[in-house]
Amino acid sequence: MHNDDAEKLYLRKRKNLNADIEEWRKYWKKAGPIRYAEEYLFCPPKVPPHPDWKKLQTEAYCIGCKKIHKKFDKKGVPIHIILPQEHKDFFMDIWKGGIRLVLISAGRGAGKTFDLGIWENWRLVTEDYYEISYMGGSAGQGKVVQKYHDYWRRRHPEVGYIINVSTKSISNRSC
Numbered sequence: 001m002h003n004d005d006a007e008k009l010y011l012r013k014r015k016n017l018n019a020d021i022e023e024w025r026k027y028w029k030k031a032g033p034i035r036y037a038e039e040y041l042f043c044p045p046k047v048p049p050h051p052d053w054k055k056l057q058t059e060a061y062c063i064g065c066k067k068i069h070k071k072f073d074k075k076g077v078p079i080h081i082i083l084p085q086e087h088k089d090f091f092m093d094i095w096k097g098g099i100r101l102v103l104i105s106a107g108r109g110a111g112k113t114f115d116l117g118i119w120e121n122w123r124l125v126t127e128d129y130y131e132i133s134y135m136g137g138s139a140g141q142g143k144v145v146q147k148y149h150d151y152w153r154r155r156h157p158e159v160g161y162i163i164n165v166s167t168k169s170i171s172n173r174s175c
């Protein structure tokens, strides 16, 4: 989808929102980032099928979507995010453990940037006056995270309603 079209689509969704947004925010703030990721956020595009999806396929009522749906699509791609246990532990640490300064060290492809995107998105939609800044060397990572936010705010009317401007453009200038 062309960027402008995506922008129009999201503006249309914004108009059609009739959920009680404050109730919605309170609900997901209490539910926390893990449930927010696993029961609300859609899995971003280009995620490969889950290796055991046929065994794990279930159908249940989903609170985030307010309807019954399967855990995986026809190709085995999860509908919502599935977090490995270590990632859940990490979220518990920063959510409930009172940790305020985080230094994440993990191998390439471990999902550091993705976890950051989930955490930021959850904070952005549930906290008042929450802003995110990326500086210096992390600009590349910032762009990746911005893509996640843009995807979620277009796919989810509530997220689109709350995060009405994606992060200000990230410049390419180097210091």
Ligand SMILES: [Zn+2]
Pocket (backbone or CB within 6 Å): 039, 040, 062, 063, 064, 065, 066, 069, 079, 080
């Ligand atoms: Zn759902």
